[in-house]
Amino acid sequence: MTKILKTPLPKTSRLWASVAPEDFIDGYAVQTPLSPADAAKIGLSMPRWANALLSLRNTIVKPLGLKTDSADTGDNAIFPTTYEDDNELIIGTDDKHLNFRICLYRENQMVHMATWVHRNNLLGRVYLAVVMPFHILIVRDAMRRIASHAP
Template sequence: MQHITTTPLPAKSRLWSKVRKGDFIDGYAVDSPLSPRAAADIGFTMPGWTKALMNLRNTLMKPFGLKTENSDSGDGAIFPVEYEGEDELILGTDDRHLDFRICLMQDGGRLHMATWVHRNNAFGTAYLTLIKPFHILIARSTMRRIARVASGPTAE
C-alpha cells in the first residue's frame, strides 16, 4: 500500500483563498494517478463505522439547527460541490457554527486531501474540539481507501 504523508495542500489550491489566521487546515497526500473526482468517489464511500458516527453526529446536532443532510447536492447538503476542475475538487458548506471545505487535488502524481474549518462562534470552536479526533480517524481512513486503489492493479 502507498505511504500516506501529512503535508500542506499545494499553494496553487483555490482553498488557500479562504484560509485566515486561526483557521484549522490539515493536509494528507499519497502517490496516486487518480483524479480528484475518482478519489472522492472512492474515499467518501464510507465504511459502516463512519456512517454510524455521521448518523450519531446528525442526531445530536439536528436540535441545534445544524445541517444534517447527507446528500451531495441541494441547499442543505453537508458536502455540496463548491468547485470542480480537472485537478481540484472542493466540497463543503457554511453553517452557523463553522464553515468547512474538503479539497482533493491532483498535483504531479500525488493526490492531496485537506480540510479547512473557520469557526464562526464559541459553539463552532467547541464543536471542532469535540470532533477533531474523529475527523483525523475519518480523514486517514479516507486516504487509506484511496491509497489501496492507487496501489492496486486496477489503478489507472
C-alpha cells in the same frame, strides 16, 4: 502499501484563498493516478463505522439547529461541490457554527486532501475540538482507500 503523508496542501490550490490566520487546515497526500473526482468518490464513500458516527452526530446536533441533511447532490447535499476542475475538487458548506471545505487536489502524481474549517463562534470551536479525533481517523482511512485503489 502506499504511505500516507501528512503534508500541507500545495499553495496553488484555490482553497488557500479562503484560509484566514485563525482557521484550521490540515493536509494529507498519497501517490495515486486517480483524478480528484475519482479520489473523492472512493475516499468519501464512508465505511459503516464512519456513517454510524455521522448519524450519531446528526442526532446530537439537530436540536442545536445545525445542518443534518444527507443528500448526495444539490443544495441539500451534506458535501455540495463549491469548485471543480480537472485537478481540484472542493466540497463543503457554511453553517451557523462553522464553515468547512474538503479539498482534493492533484499535483505530481499525488492526490492531496485538506480540510479547512472557519469557526464562526464558540459552538464552532467546541464542535471542532470534539470531532477532531474522529476527523483524523476518517481522513486517514479515506486516504488509505484512495491509495489502495487502482483505476
